[in-house]
Amino acid sequence: xxxxxxxxxxxxxxxxxxxxxxxxxxxxxxxxxxxxxxxxxxxxxxxxxxxxxxxxxxxxxxxxxxxxxxxxxxxxxxxxxxxxxxxxxxxxxxxxxxxxxxxxxxxxxxxxxxxxxxxxxxxxxxxxxxxxxxxxxxxxxxxxxxxxxxxxxxxxxxxxxxxxxxxxxxxxxxxxxxxxxxxxxxxxxxxxxxxxxxxxxxxxxxxxxxxxxxxxxxxxxxxxxxxxxxxxxxxxxxxxxxxxxxxxxxxxxxx
Amino acid sequence: xxxxxxxxxxxxxxxxxxxxxxxxxxxxxxxxxxxxxxxxxxxxxxxxxxxxxxxxxxxxxxxxxxxxxxxxxxxxxxxxxxxxxxxxxxxxxxxxxxxxxxxxxxxxxxxxxxxxxxxxxxxxxxxxxxxxxxxxxxxxxxxxxxxxxxxxxxxxxxxxxxxxxxxxxxxxxxxxxxxxxxxxxxxx
Numbered sequence: 039x040x041x042x043x044x045x046x047x048x049x050x051x052x053x054x055x056x057x058x059x060x061x062x063x064x065x066x067x068x069x070x071x072x073x074x075x076x077x078x079x080x081x082x083x084x085x086x087x088x089x090x091x092x093x094x095x096x097x098x099x100x101x102x103x104x105x106x107x108x109x110x111x112x113x114x115x116x117x118x119x120x121x122x123x124x125x126x127x128x129x130x131x132x133x134x135x136x137x138x139x140x141x142x143x144x145x146x147x148x149x150x151x152x153x154x155x156x157x158x159x160x161x162x163x164x165x166x167x168x169x170x171x172x173x174x175x176x177x178x179x180x181x182x183x184x185x186x187x188x189x190x191x192x193x194x195x196x197x198x199x200x201x202x203x204x205x206x207x208x209x210x211x212x213x214x215x216x217x218x219x220x221x222x223x224x225x226x227x228x229x230x231x232x233x234x235x236x237x238x239x240x241x242x243x244x245x246x247x248x249x250x251x252x253x254x255x256x257x258x259x260x261x262x263x264x265x266x267x268x269x270x271x272x273x274x275x276x277x278x279x280x281x282x283x284x285x286x287x288x289x290x291x292x293x
Numbered sequence: 294x295x296x297x298x299x300x301x302x303x304x305x306x307x308x309x310x311x312x313x314x315x316x317x318x319x320x321x322x323x324x325x326x327x328x329x330x331x332x333x334x335x336x337x338x339x340x341x342x343x344x345x346x347x348x349x350x351x352x353x354x355x356x357x358x359x360x361x362x363x364x365x366x367x368x369x370x371x372x373x374x375x376x377x378x379x380x381x382x383x384x385x386x387x388x389x390x391x392x393x394x395x396x397x398x399x400x401x402x403x404x405x406x407x408x409x410x411x412x413x414x415x416x417x418x419x420x421x422x423x424x425x426x427x428x429x430x431x432x433x434x435x436x437x438x439x440x441x442x443x444x445x446x447x448x449x450x451x452x453x454x455x456x457x458x459x460x461x462x463x464x465x466x467x468x469x470x471x472x473x474x475x476x477x478x479x480x481x
Binding site for chain 1: 305321323324328332392395397409410411412415417457458460461464
């Protein structure tokens with residue numbers, strides 16, 4: 039629970055949220071402070087719970103559940119988290135020529151966001167933030183930890199992760215087909231996300247070159263929202279040099 | 294493995310070519326059951342260990358209430374107390390996923406509502422050996438305070454989202470266990 043790494047003392051906790059496991063690691067504290075540091079992890083879990091309450095389509099009363107249930111022509115007031123994620127989703131849709139689509143094809147132009155109000159233009163429009171919401175929740179958790187004066191650490195939402203401050207993370211990639219993990223590298227002060235695409239996965243890679251074998255795409259980016267979302271863009275186009283990556287100071291790998 | 298342009302704003306130092314790398318097992322221990330109980334009920338001055346045993350009829354009621362298999366007739370419950378009054382209950386359980394074994398603790402208030410779910414340990418197998426009794430047996434009876442430490446370094450797994458559905462199912466089962474134990478007077 040409290041490994042030493044490069045001289046830094048670390049505590050870590052994990053809880054199930056966002057339909058996955060959320061791990062929070064905080065470093066830079068002394069062993070004698072462990073109990074207090076363990077409690078400080080709640081700052082991150084609380085931020086994630088708030089994001090989940092806004093963004094999950096499975097939570098009754100969330101902004102997204104209300105939008106999906108609403109009739110065409112309805113305006114919905116949304117929380118700050120929803121506003122941030124949908125604004126980013128709109129930019130990503132435009133910049134990826136429609137590859138990134140939070141309506142999952144139901145009605146890409148069926149929603150409109152204006153001054154923290156969400157308008158439903160098309161009755162068929164349903165929003166699913168599964169390709170971006172976890173990344174945003176991780177960013178919010180990291181911001182909350184930084185505001186609380188935590189000197190370094192990380193938050194990992196089932197593989198969408200971000201490190202900050204003096205934490206340097208060893209990255210391991212999970213093999214979704216065969217199990218086990220492989221060493222990938224080290225991450226310092228940034229975000230990293232991986233998507234699996236294949237017969238049973240939600241993300242699809244449509245290029246002939248990769249159609250024969252299921253595979254993974256990983257993206258490193260300054261924010262976890264972008265790392266999360268850009269894995270979907272790369273999975274959709276198969277191009278690790280898509281212009282959006284450089285534009286977002288991000289880098290992608292197919293493996 | 295192929296990689297994108299050089300304009301990354303984030304430094305990722307690559308270890309090796311992924312396709313050639315052997316897969317490894319992985320284990321993380323987060324908290325002991327006692328630490329989790331303390332986090333969930335910081336006001337408690339005592340945790341009393343109780344064993345709850347259900348008969349066949351009670352197990353049928355449990356399955357009907359939880360909507361999941363009862364799995365076990367015997368459950369260990371930590372009863373959180375303060376000055377003799379019951380604050381709530383903590384139950385520790387394990388679930389097996391596609392490639393992982395997760396130990397977790399559920400805290401339930403005196404009102405029967407879930408207070409917190411905390412992961413105690415996470416063990417990622419090399420692969421399908423998770424289905425082999427021999428692989429799982431190495432963890433039997435291991436409390437997180439006496440863990441098998443495979444990877445003690447700071448490491449984070451990235452992969453397609455790990456589903457927590459089996460943990461969710463386990464939590465439902467434990468809520469029903471506590472409910473039934475209270476109804477039958479086993480936790481009185």
